[in-house]
Amino acid sequence: MLAQETNELLTQTGPGTPMGELFRQYWIPALLAEELPENGSPPVRVKLLSERLIAFRDGEGRYGLIDEFCAHRGVSLWFGHNEETGLRCAYHGWKYDVTGQCIEVPSEPEDSIFCKKVKLTAYPLVKIGDILWTYMGDPAKRPEPPEFEFVHVPSEQTYTSKRWQESNWLQALEGGIDSSHVSWLHSAGLKNDPLFKGSKGNDYNMADLKPFFEVEEVDGGLFIGVRRNAEEGHYYWRITPWVMPSFTMVPPRGDHPMHGHLWIPIDDENCWVFTFDYQPVRALTADELQAMKDGHGVHNQNEPGTYRPVQNKDNDYMMDREAQRRGETFSGVKGIAIQDSSLQESMGPIVNRSKERLVSADSGIIKARAKLRAAAEALRDEGVTPPGVDPAHHRVRSVSIVLPKEASFIDSCREAAAVSPGVRQTSV
Amino acid sequence: MATTAAEARFRVDAPIRGQRATRVVALDESATAVMRRVAEQTWGGARFYSYEARPHSVETDAELADIVLRTMDGAEARLSEELADADAMVMIATADDGAEAASAIGNACTLRGIMTAGLILGDGREAGAAVMALRPHARVLMRSTGEHDVADVLTALRA
Numbered sequence: 001m002l003a004q005e006t007n008e009l010l011t012q013t014g015p016g017t018p019m020g021e022l023f024r025q026y027w028i029p030a031l032l033a034e035e036l037p038e039n040g041s042p043p044v045r046v047k048l049l050s051e052r053l054i055a056f057r058d059g060e061g062r063y064g065l066i067d068e069f070c071a072h073r074g075v076s077l078w079f080g081h082n083e084e085t086g087l088r089c090a091y092h093g094w095k096y097d098v099t100g101q102c103i104e105v106p107s108e109p110e111d112s113i114f115c116k117k118v119k120l121t122a123y124p125l126v127k128i129g130d131i132l133w134t135y136m137g138d139p140a141k142r143p144e145p146p147e148f149e150f151v152h153v154p155s156e157q158t159y160t161s162k163r164w165q166e167s168n169w170l171q172a173l174e175g176g177i178d179s180s181h182v183s184w185l186h187s188a189g190l191k192n193d194p195l196f197k198g199s200k201g202n203d204y205n206m207a208d209l210k211p212f213f214e215v216e217e218v219d220g221g222l223f224i225g226v227r228r229n230a231e232e233g234h235y236y237w238r239i240t241p242w243v244m245p246s247f248t249m250v251p252p253r254g255d256h257p258m259h260g261h262l263w264i265p266i267d268d269e270n271c272w273v274f275t276f277d278y279q280p281v282r283a284l285t286a287d288e289l290q291a292m293k294d295g296h297g298v299h300n301q302n303e304p305g306t307y308r309p310v311q312n313k314d315n316d317y318m319m320d321r322e323a324q325r326r327g328e329t330f331s332g333v334k335g336i337a338i339q340d341s342s343l344q345e346s347m348g349p350i351v352n353r354s355k356e357r358l359v360s361a362d363s364g365i366i367k368a369r370a371k372l373r374a375a376a377e378a379l380r381d382e383g384v385t386p387p388g389v390d391p392a393h394h395r396v397r398s399v400s401i402v403l404p405k406e407a408s409f410i411d412s413c414r415e416a417a418a419v420s421p422g423v424r425q426t427s428v
Numbered sequence: 429m430a431t432t433a434a435e436a437r438f439r440v441d442a443p444i445r446g447q448r449a450t451r452v453v454a455l456d457e458s459a460t461a462v463m464r465r466v467a468e469q470t471w472g473g474a475r476f477y478s479y480e481a482r483p484h485s486v487e488t489d490a491e492l493a494d495i496v497l498r499t500m501d502g503a504e505a506r507l508s509e510e511l512a513d514a515d516a517m518v519m520i521a522t523a524d525d526g527a528e529a530a531s532a533i534g535n536a537c538t539l540r541g542i543m544t545a546g547l548i549l550g551d552g553r554e555a556g557a558a559v560m561a562l563r564p565h566a567r568v569l570m571r572s573t574g575e576h577d578v579a580d581v582l583t584a585l586r587a
Contacts, residue, residue, distance in 0.1 A: 001586050166431065214563075215570040269433060313431045348436030357444060358584045360516060360545035360568040366584040367570060370577060408559060 002353035002369065010372055011168045011350050013265040014050035018376040023049055023245060024137035025379065025389050027146045028264050029274045030065060030125060031055055031132050032162050043087060045078050049136060050267040055125060056098070059084035063125040064098025065134050071102065071118050096120055128152075130160040131274065147391040148247065149419045150260070150278040158278035159257075159292050161299045164308050165341050168350045169246065169271035170369075173263040175340045176248035177364045179226045179240060183209050185343070188329050189336045190253075195277070195288065195297030196336075199254030201400050201428040204228050204236035215363050216410045220244060220393025221371065223417065224364040225409040230402045236428065237409045239399040239417060242368060244375060244388030249398035250298065252427035257288060258398060259298045269349035272307075275299055275337065280397075281424050300337040309338055317342040395419035400428045450474040450516040450587035453497060453533060455526025455558075462549060462575045463520055467500055469579060474587035475510065476500050479529040495532045507533060511540055516585060519546045519566060520578060523554040527561035534565025543567060547578055 002010070013020040028048070035044050036057040043056040045068060052068040054077045068076055070089040079090040086097040088104070094115075095104040100122030102115040123134045124142070129151025135142050150158050165172050175181070182190075183205060190202040208228035216223045221242040230236040238251035249260030257277040264272045275298050277284070284292075295301035301310045311317040317333045319342075324332035333342045358366065375386035387393060399416045403409065416426035452467075452474055454460040460478040467476040477497035497505045511517070517537050519530055530546070537544045546566030548558045551573050562569060570577065 001584055210567075212563075212566075213568045214559075215568075217572065345431050348431065348439070349433045350436075352436075352439070355439075355444065357448075357586065360518075360543050360585065362584070363545065363568045363570050363581065366581055367572075367577065369584075370580045406560070408556065411556075 001356055001358060004352075004354050006369075006373060007350075007353045009376060010369060011170050012268055013169065014268065018380045019372070020049055021137075022372070022376045022379055022386055023265065024135075025141070025143070025386055026137075026245060027133045027135050027143065029131045029162075029262050029272070030134040032160060032274075033127050033130050033132055036063065036132065040082050040084075043078055043080060043082055045076070047266045047270075048134070049265055051121075051136070053123070054078055054080075054087070055132065056082050056087050058082065058086055058098055062098045063127065063132060064096075064100070064122060065125040065132075066096060066098070066100040066122040067120040070094055071120055072105075094118075098122070098125075129158060130155070130276075141385075143389045144391045147394040147419075148243075149280065149395065149397065150258075150276040153278050153280060154283075156283040157280070158276065159284060159289060160274060160276045161292065161302075162307050163273050163275070163300055163302060163337065163341070164266070164306075165263075165271050165273050165345065166269070166313060166349065167271065167341075167345045167347065168268055169263045169265040171344045171347055171351050172271050172273060172341070173246050173248065174365050174368070175344055176250075176261050176263065177222075177224060177240065177242055177368055178362070179213070179224060179238060179364070180211065180361050183211075185330055185339050186336050188327065189339075192328070193296050193336065194291045195256050195259075196253055199256065199428065201236060201238070201251075201253050204230055204402075204428075205238075208236075213361055213363060214409060215367050217367070217371075220388045220390070220396070221247075222364065222367060223410060227409070233405055234402050235405055237399070237401050237403055237413075239401070239409060239413055240364075241396040241398055241417065242364075243393055243396060244386060245372060247388070247394070249396070251398040251400040252425050253400065254427060256427075257284060257297075258425050258427075260398065261298070273337075273341070279425075280419075281422060295335055295337070298336055300335055300341075309341065311335070311338045311342070313342075313345055397425060399426045401426050402428055447473045448516060448586050449514045450518060450582065450585060451510055451514045452476045452518045452520065452582065452587070453529070454478045455519055455521040455529055456523050457525075458522040459520040459526075459549065462522075462578060464500065465575070466578045466582065471582065471587050474582060477505060477510065479526050481525055481528070494536070495529050507536055511536055511542060514540075514542050516587070517542050517544045518582065518585075518587070519544065519562060520549065521546065521558040521562060522549045524557035524561035530562050530565045537565075545581070546570070547572060547581060549573070549575060549578075 088095040093106040100120035102118035214225040227235040246263040378384035454463040545568040546562035
């Protein structure tokens, strides 16, 4: 349960809000690199943290993320011409470079310096891995770029997709932290999904439906360990890292790729879910890659030309009662990603947490909320840089492992839960 | 369809019935000091207790199984009686002094189907020992460096 004012603090991310300012301390994914595939690509409308922006790649290959609307009469630059050195408004021809600087006002005299006095808000946009990242905070406090492993392995080892989720970012993130739903909502996926099935860990998962939880605080966020019974004298541990504010990884299964998410607010009632799969030491196989593109594992299929899932609230997520009855899916909804989004969207755009009845097994969520609130307030009141800004905090992995009963998961997995280039993931 | 903001406003706005009956036990002296401060806040049905380890020689197996707790005003209370209508047990520890009590509480809660959680305060060796002591007996363990987590967890649980 959260008081309504705390719920508002955590869910509102527009300019000037405490959580909005927190998000503006980090590099965040703005869009996929595939959305601006070549120099001079058509510009793309992007809304992030309740700000409407336009992303473009000029004719010389520079990326820009600027205010969507022309300074002149407020026309959307999405209609603009993307030219060699900038984006030209379709209405009266004003032209802007990737820094938002107006570089031409055709109606002014040839030698006019007027355009130099016009500059739109602009944010840096850099390609790292398959993602174009932006930083929307104070330029003087811009941190070093992100170091999440999935964007730094060779391109043949990684795959990222994106989907629009019609809910506030926090209820989406909380699904990534909440391990206890897996044995229910995703139970069929453990048996059937090509990117999940066949691991020894799945057997432990399904044999013990009443796991124990441990929550450990680390510099960048949390590690949440979930343990189930394994062979005599041993536990099977699944360890989920959360790096503030919104990076989570799913514990791996067998030799399947590792995967996770970044949950990024579009506005207070929508978010982008950037979903990745990668192998630390080998290329993804053709079958793995095809399965991801087909929407298996933690990915999904989008409506052609968009990032809106084919299964969405307008078609009740193509819920299939017969498949539910046959046990092919637990909720009747196909696919792990949409199983999650369907239920999270069903809560309403911003769930009223003053009405919820949490249980002890929700301790990871309780602690994550407390950390977000503390960080937002410390930033607002004392200017304290929040956890997760330092790229060193990004070098984490999820882990699945069998340990002796007396072993501490956090002490036993320090190496396994840290990025080690060239070293395979620890997975059962 | 509750998936639009407009429709979400029609969610039934009546309080959900039933009050949680949480028991909170501090297992050592430092934990008791924290719990006393937390207990001063307003809570629903939560009851707070401390446990003081007695010299081992005077405790029989029966006494270990049904340990004596102390309420916040110092009165003695038998674990078995205090668990009668409980549905959640939160143990607070800073060290492993209360390992035997954790075991007794964990076993008693398992028998009665009561959910157990452990909050370990601190990050040093003693806290590590507390984690080890509570691990077999708490279905959920959270290690924290700030005592505000005790109140946060109890608030979230509507204790």
